[in-house]
Amino acid sequence: MAGVLECPAIxxxxxxxxxxxAVQVNSAPYNNNAGLEAYRFIQAALQAGHQVPRVFxxxxxxxxxxxxxxxxxxxxxxxxxxxxxxxxxxxxxxxCISAAQRRGLLCExxxxxxxxxxxxxxxxxxxxxxxxxxxxxxxxxxxxxxA
Amino acid sequence: xxKYLFVIKRLPNDGLHVSEHLDLILTCAAFDxxxxxxxxxxGVLQLQAGQQAAAMQLKEQSAIFAALDLxxxxxxxxxxxxxxxxxxxxxxxxxDVSCIDxxxxxxxxxxxxxxxxx
Numbered sequence: 001m002a003g004v005l006e007c008p009a010i011x012x013x014x015x016x017x018x019x020x021x022a023v024q025v026n027s028a029p030y031n032n033n034a035g036l037e038a039y040r041f042i043q044a045a046l047q048a049g050h051q052v053p054r055v056f057x058x059x060x061x062x063x064x065x066x067x068x069x070x071x072x073x074x075x076x077x078x079x080x081x082x083x084x085x086x087x088x089x090x091x092x093x094x095x096c097i098s099a100a101q102r103r104g105l106l107c108e109x110x111x112x113x114x115x116x117x118x119x120x121x122x123x124x125x126x127x128x129x130x131x132x133x134x135x136x137x138x139x140x141x142x143x144x145x146x147a
Numbered sequence: 148x149x150k151y152l153f154v155i156k157r158l159p160n161d162g163l164h165v166s167e168h169l170d171l172i173l174t175c176a177a178f179d180x181x182x183x184x185x186x187x188x189x190g191v192l193q194l195q196a197g198q199q200a201a202a203m204q205l206k207e208q209s210a211i212f213a214a215l216d217l218x219x220x221x222x223x224x225x226x227x228x229x230x231x232x233x234x235x236x237x238x239x240x241x242x243d244v245s246c247i248d249x250x251x252x253x254x255x256x257x258x259x260x261x262x263x264x265x
Contacts, residue, residue: 024263058167058171059163059164059167098167098170099167102163130170130171130174131174131178133171133174134174134175134178134180137149137151137261138149138180143261143262143263145263145264147264
């Protein structure tokens with residue numbers, strides 16, 4: 001047994017089944033608790049040594065990326081929690097471009113292209129296509145949808 | 148390549164849920180993944196013929212369902228009990244589907260790597 005424990009790979013096999021998760025968030029922050037549950041799941045997963053390289057915000061989930069969300073001080077600010085989680089753990093927060101545009105959230109260059117002014121995308125989030133959702137789901141061991 | 152199952156359980160034109168779900172489905176199919184659809188609960192009504200969404204100024208989704216064939220999405224399943232409960236039978240639906248009984252679904256789900264609800 002002592003010999004086995006000296007081999008880190010086997011120890012990892014024995015004690016953890018480390019996984020790479022793809023996470024999708026489909027509902028708005030105040031619609032239900034799905035976004036908060038996703039956030040808490042990711043925190044727990046990272047703490048346990050799992051990987052969450054990317055979170056994909058789809059459907060009403062795009063509302064998590066609104067930079068100017070300003071809830072009262074005694075409430076959590078999920079958008080800023082996402083931003084700091086992304087900063088701490090280098091998580092790629094991707095907002096679906098078609099879901100975002102139809103709901104009025106444009107990234108700066110797209111807003112400029114359309115003759116609009118918009119700097120609403122919060123720190124750590126970026127707007128991109130469904131191809132990145134597919135890439136994350138192909139790359140992951142498990143895909144989770146919080147809706 | 149991974150095997151994706153997309154589950155559709157919502158009513159037609161219930162917000163944009165199914166429409167945006169279809170975008171995921173078509174993205175997967177366009178990138179040559181294995182895509183299967185399961186219609187369950189109210190989702191079976193998506194395939195009911197004779198819907199007139201345009202009359203309600205809503206987008207006609209049946210046209211997108213009909214286009215699934217072009218993307219080689221042909222593995223379509225409908226839960227038998229959901230159809231029966233809504234007085235429908237598979238022959239009246241707008242697409243060619245296979246029926247699957249509720250008690251077989253547990254086994255059915257095990258063959259997919261990714262399961263995405265609408």
